[in-house]
Amino acid sequence: MAPPAVRKTLTWSCAVDLGEAGWGVPCGAQAAAEQVHATMQIPIFTVDAFTSRPFAGNPAAVCLLENDLDEDLYQKIATEMNLSETAFIRKLKPGDDFSKSSCFGLRWFTPVSEIRLCGHATLASAAVLFHIQKNTNSVLSFMTLSGELKARQVKDHIVLDLPLCPAYPQELKEVEELIKAAVGDMSVQDVRYSPDIKSLLVRLSDTYERSVLEELKVSAQHFLSAEKTGKVKGVILTVKGNSSGKGHDFYSRYFAPWYGVLEDPVCGSAHAVLGSYWSEQLGKKEMLAFQCSPRGGELKISVRSDGRVDIAGQSAVVLKGNLTF
Numbered sequence: 001m002a003p004p005a006v007r008k009t010l011t012w013s014c015a016v017d018l019g020e021a022g023w024g025v026p027c028g029a030q031a032a033a034e035q036v037h038a039t040m041q042i043p044i045f046t047v048d049a050f051t052s053r054p055f056a057g058n059p060a061a062v063c064l065l066e067n068d069l070d071e072d073l074y075q076k077i078a079t080e081m082n083l084s085e086t087a088f089i090r091k092l093k094p095g096d097d098f099s100k101s102s103c104f105g106l107r108w109f110t111p112v113s114e115i116r117l118c119g120h121a122t123l124a125s126a127a128v129l130f131h132i133q134k135n136t137n138s139v140l141s142f143m144t145l146s147g148e149l150k151a152r153q154v155k156d157h158i159v160l161d162l163p164l165c166p167a168y169p170q171e172l173k174e175v176e177e178l179i180k181a182a183v184g185d186m187s188v189q190d191v192r193y194s195p196d197i198k199s200l201l202v203r204l205s206d207t208y209e210r211s212v213l214e215e216l217k218v219s220a221q222h223f224l225s226a227e228k229t230g231k232v233k234g235v236i237l238t239v240k241g242n243s244s245g246k247g248h249d250f251y252s253r254y255f256a257p258w259y260g261v262l263e264d265p266v267c268g269s270a271h272a273v274l275g276s277y278w279s280e281q282l283g284k285k286e287m288l289a290f291q292c293s294p295r296g297g298e299l300k301i302s303v304r305s306d307g308r309v310d311i312a313g314q315s316a317v318v319l320k321g322n323l324t325f
Contacts, residue, residue, distance in 0.1 A: 119268010
């Protein structure tokens with residue numbers, strides 16, 4: 001429910017044909033009364049990232065802003081949308097155009113807080129500009145809390161240029177309880193920590209198959225009560241992929257209840273960590289990854305020599321509408 005101080009309606013049109021369902025549309029008088037109170041309309045979209053089909057991958061809400069909002073509204077909107085991330089694309093100067101300009105501001109909010117880096121919501125933002133706004137530029141730049149990020153189209157994929165996030169050896173004793181909360185008594189082969197996204201990387205034994213990761217059940221409360229260091233805001237679980245050279249090089253799942261998100265279905269920023277780790281472990285620069293959450297999503301990863309990583313994925317726009325408040 002929206003806070004009392006904000007009167008808001010959300011109108012939408014789904015990209016999937018739902019037919020004439022006859023849902024409860026307000027009568028003319030009620031609709032007119034609603035409009036009397038409306039002071040602002042913000043275009044909003046829901047995009048499933050790292051997938052080519054609707055209702056898979058990782059959904060993000062994307063808002064197009066002509067100007068900055070009052071600071072509290074960013075979080076209110078993200079809380080209302082209740083997705084792992086809501087992205088806000090804003091024009092940087094008067095005269096900018098969502099169809100013609102190449103550089104925009106970009107912020108990301110979970111249902112409870114702003115974050116410094118989000119890959120899937122950046123891909124979703126680029127998809128809105130490229131596919132909905134028909135932006136004519138070959139490369140888009142986003143000014144963010146993590147510096148300048150770029151996105152470009154390559155055939156049916158969008159390629160994100162993100163900072164590579166190394167993960168460093170972690171003292172097991174410090175996080176032993178947290179690991180147990182995540183994987184129970186399963187065999188763990190390696191534990192690392194990435195300070196860039198404040199995430200613990202836990203590699204399960206190579207004896208485990210993808211199915212073991214998929215079937216794992218976790219509890220947000222167990223994570224929250226087991227984290228004693230004060231520095232972990234996300235847990236990446238990963239296992240080695242097919243050793244024959246075909247298929248996926250590694251699999252993962254990502255949990256972040258500290259940000260109000262038990263499981264992030266397909267996390268781009270986590271793959272900035274995973275790309276760094278598995279490139280070192282496998283001796284490869286080009287990798288194919290799959291995040292095996294219930295929704296699932298595939299990512300193409302290319303580790304560069306300049307300390308950055310290209311992460312490519314597809315997208316599906318499933319909702320178009322306006323926030324009115």
